[in-house]
Amino acid sequence: MDILSEALESMRTGRPISIRTDGRAPWGLRLPPVAGAGFHVVLYGSCWLVPAEGAQPIPLSTGDVVFLRDSCGYTLADLPDTPCVVPGPERYTIAPPIGAMRLGEDGPLTSLLCGNYHLDQARPHPLVRQLPEVIHLTTRQGRNPELSAAVHLLGIELENPRIGSEGIVPTLIDSLLLYILRAWLESRPSGEAEGWAAALTDPAVAPALSAIHEDPSAQWSVESLAVRSGLSRAAFARRFNLLVGEPPMAYLTRWRMTTAARLLRESDAPLGTVATRAGYSSEFAFAKAFKREYGQAPGGYRRAATAG
Template identity: 75%
Template sequence: MLTEALASMRTGSPSSVRTDGRAPWGLRLPPVAGAGFHVVLHGSCWLVPLDDTPPVPLGPGDVIFVRDGRGHVLADHPSTPAEEALPEQYSDGSPIGSVSLGGDGPRASLLCGNYHLDQGRPHPLVSRLPAIFHLPTRHGRHPELSAAVQLLGAELDNPRIGSDGIVPSLIDSLLLYILRAWLDDQPADTAQGWAAALRDTAVAPALTAIHQAPGTQWTVESLAARSGLSRAAFARRFNVLVGEPPMAYLTRWRMTTAARLLRESDIPLTAVAARTGYGSEFAFAKAFKREFGLAPGGYRRQARAA
């Protein structure tokens, strides 16, 4: 479900920049369309939000995730003045840009970048994440995420044959590792929302069914049967954890799936309608236009022209 939810929002490949700063250094990062991330490869630094949120100290292996791509500052110290810097040209076919700044003090090296996600229609799993969260990977925490960070660092420090293909794949996978680590950090007895829904023995099977087969003619009763709960009890539990009733989420996922098929494939509208549970192209087109404000054909043309 996590993979599918993210795939439904992706609008392109991630862009990344290797940032090397020597104290004193400060880098102001403007807002981006998507979700931002930083991985500390060497040294230490601070992330300074542009609101009243306290600065966050970062050490080797730490990961910071910015859900909505809001602007912020990276610096060797919160009091260091920040500058805006553009990455240098991508060289030697590298998939990573680079920027160097600062003086001649202690060095910090980071991988910074953003995942291009459609924030206009975010999946609730992503939209309900904290605006900024910090994942320390020291002291044995999040071993899989730590391993991915170490692999990235090794490829960037010592590029070899195949690095130009390995690095983008690692960065792409990093998003899943980041979100999985955050979900794993939520205590089972106090988790709420999607963190709880993905673990819930009644709701999780229903979500899996919807994601795997959006074209099935699901009802509250048929989904409740998978949970072992009554129709009313299942509907209440689903609504509390997911944030909307089962049929509303089913419609949301059908429309999300349809939009992805229209953007990424050339299959005819009748096939898109069938895959998303609509008995006719007319019924599908009516539902799609109500949701997106465009007929499916117009949406496909607009997406291809973007």
């Protein structure tokens, strides 16, 4: 079971939004707040990512990729002290496969792909909560080859759109999030990994997580999950709580409700079927548990999701 893909897909509330941004020095772009995570790919040139609240600016150059967990309070500019603006609609053009924006004057060119992933921030998966605020990766000198390949393909399609580009580019951008997070997770030395970065490969916790994700409707217990882990009940519970950030049964309930919410949003399955898929034999018990987690009954949640 690919837990990383499952966790991210459970939070998705729409397709990524992105725009090709060309800045000629001097230029500065203030990033608007979004309900999700932001990303920036430097296709050509160099610039600076300036965090909020006095943190150190981060230099970026061709092939660099930045992931912003909360995508708030950051600016991009040719130099850290260049004044930044929120560009108006006169700066945008809409053309397949994505939009374009031009900033600045007549100095050296920097070309970026900027965008965001719409993620449900009301109930974020703990994996996403444990990510650092900024993930900065480079694809230079043979590092992160899969990410490098995705960035290279994006650059080709954006530089010279052809037949099929309208379908290829959104798919590459969608896949970019997984490439970013996989590269970050795999870049951490095993001795330094902690939390979910360690849980996904931990010989005791990973099998239990896979079991929960593969069959959330099964009547799992701490004892049965501990058998999967090869540890005693107490040792397994302690290790699971340490890495995942909550007890095994709490995570099981969370994933069952996440599974149910996704079914309610994306299918017309009867509530009884959704309850069964979420591990509840009683539709009433399921509705009570769902309302406790989401603040509204399953039927109301489905209607609101459909209307939105």
